[in-house]
Amino acid sequence: MQTLASYACVPAQSRGRRFPEAAAPTRSDFQRDRDRIVHSSAFRRLVYKTQVFVNHEGDLFRTRLTHSLEVAQLGRSIARSLGLEEDLVEAICLAHDLGHTPFGHAGQDALNECMKPHGGFEHNLQSLRVVDRLEERYPQFDGLNLTFETREGILKHCSPANARLIEAREPEGVARRFLDGTQPSLEAQLCNLADAIAYNAHDVDDGVRSGLITMGQLCEAVPLFARYHDATLADYPGLMQPHADRRLLYESIRRMLSDQVYDVIDTSRAQLAAAAVRSVADVRGCGRVLIGFSEEMRAGSQQLKQFLFRHLYRHPQVMQTMDLAQQVVSELFAAYMVEPECMKPRFVQRALQADGLSARARVVADFIAGMTDRYAAREHERITGLRLLGNA
Numbered sequence: 087m088q089t090l091a092s093y094a095c096v097p098a099q100s101r102g103r104r105f106p107e108a109a110a111p112t113r114s115d116f117q118r119d120r121d122r123i124v125h126s127s128a129f130r131r132l133v134y135k136t137q138v139f140v141n142h143e144g145d146l147f148r149t150r151l152t153h154s155l156e157v158a159q160l161g162r163s164i165a166r167s168l169g170l171e172e173d174l175v176e177a178i179c180l181a182h183d184l185g186h187t188p189f190g191h192a193g194q195d196a197l198n199e200c201m202k203p204h205g206g207f208e209h210n211l212q213s214l215r216v217v218d219r220l221e222e223r224y225p226q227f228d229g230l231n232l233t234f235e236t237r238e239g240i241l242k243h244c245s246p247a248n249a250r251l252i253e254a255r256e257p258e259g260v261a262r263r264f265l266d267g268t269q270p271s272l273e274a275q276l277c278n279l280a281d282a283i284a285y286n287a288h289d290v291d292d293g294v295r296s297g298l299i300t301m302g303q304l305c306e307a308v309p310l311f312a313r314y315h316d317a318t319l320a321d322y323p324g325l326m327q328p329h330a331d332r333r334l335l336y337e338s339i340r341r342m343l344s345d346q347v348y349d350v351i352d353t354s355r356a357q358l359a360a361a362a363v364r365s366v367a368d369v370r371g372c373g374r375v376l377i378g379f380s381e382e383m384r385a386g387s388q389q390l391k392q393f394l395f396r397h398l399y400r401h402p403q404v405m406q407t408m409d410l411a412q413q414v415v416s417e418l419f420a421a422y423m424v425e426p427e428c429m430k431p432r433f434v435q436r437a438l439q440a441d442g443l444s445a446r447a448r449v450v451a452d453f454i455a456g457m458t459d460r461y462a463a464r465e466h467e468r469i470t471g472l473r474l475l476g477n478a
Contacts, residue, residue: 091169185212
């Protein structure tokens with residue numbers, strides 16, 4: 087059994103669920119949260135929602151589901167070393183992308199543009215809507231009725247305007263920290279960093295596999311990657327052979343990930359000691375994030391992120407596909423606003439009962455955000471007669 091640090095969240099001391107439930111006989115509240123997330127419809131749909139490459143572009147590229155699993159693995163490993171609550175970390179990691187649209191950030195940007203007159207669209211807020219309202223599994227309540235601590239971790243970013251709206255519905259709830267400047271739990275802080283670590287590593291892998299970036303480019307522009315690439319070759323010179331490039335890439339990424347994990351553990355331990363935190367309340371009130379990289383690793387990680395932004399996310403081939411993906415989302419939104427009857431029945435009912443145009447737009451956004459890449463592409467083709475994205 088794991089021994090928790092004094093500043094870890096303890097299931098028995100959870101702030102509870104919005105709708106009270108009796109405790110389970112064999113599972114903690116955070117274990118139940120994790121299990122509810124894994125069994126949700128939104129979690130299953132992540133397998134056909136992509137990160138950078140659209141679903142039809144290849145079978146081995148990461149999806150939101152594989153990304154979430156990798157984030158959870160990193161999160162649990164670090165949590166165990168720091169004495170944090172592993173089940174809570176895993177629950178947050180597995181749920182953090184439930185609100186993402188099809189087609190990655192391109193889909194999110196397109197949907198946000200469509201929703202600007204109606205309050206905008208934030209994928210973190212949408213993830214909270216999924217677990218609070220949109221999942222339909224239980225007769226007693228909408229959503230999954232997760233604990234406060236899991237919901238707080240899911241809502242890792244939130245605009246002040248949306249924070250005020252949530253606070254009005256849920257006083258002193260999950261959005262309060264965005265208004266008073268307090269910090270979330272260490273488990274939530276850890277999930278934020280595990281997300282970034284996983285994102286950079288697997289986008290290097292997918293980017294090189296796709297042929298859009300090369301290890302040579304990475305070594306020239308990103309000292310962080312070059313360090314592990316060169317160390318790998320020093321230990322295994324045979325990997326210089328062309329047929330061994332997959333092993334060289336994997337080992338370089340593996341070493342980079344391991345060092346980043348150890349860096350987070352060592353740096354966070356030092357920061358926790360310096361801040362003299364002894365409880366969850368101390369963590370929330372300390373005024374700064376305590377889970378993080380050393381300055382050197384943070385700078386290297388940021389440099390890698392900037393390289394990926396310029397050379398992968400903004401690669402002409404990726405941009406061409408993303409432009410088409412944004413067209414799909416925008417045209418679906420316009421079509422459903424005019425003819426909500428084209429949506430699935432439960433969304434049709436909500437749209438027709440909506441009080442005003444903005445309320446209808448939110449229903450349409452909920453429907454589109456829940457789509458997988460291939461379902462969105464098929465729906466767009468059905469409505470417009472245009473096939474924009476491969477053989478979706």
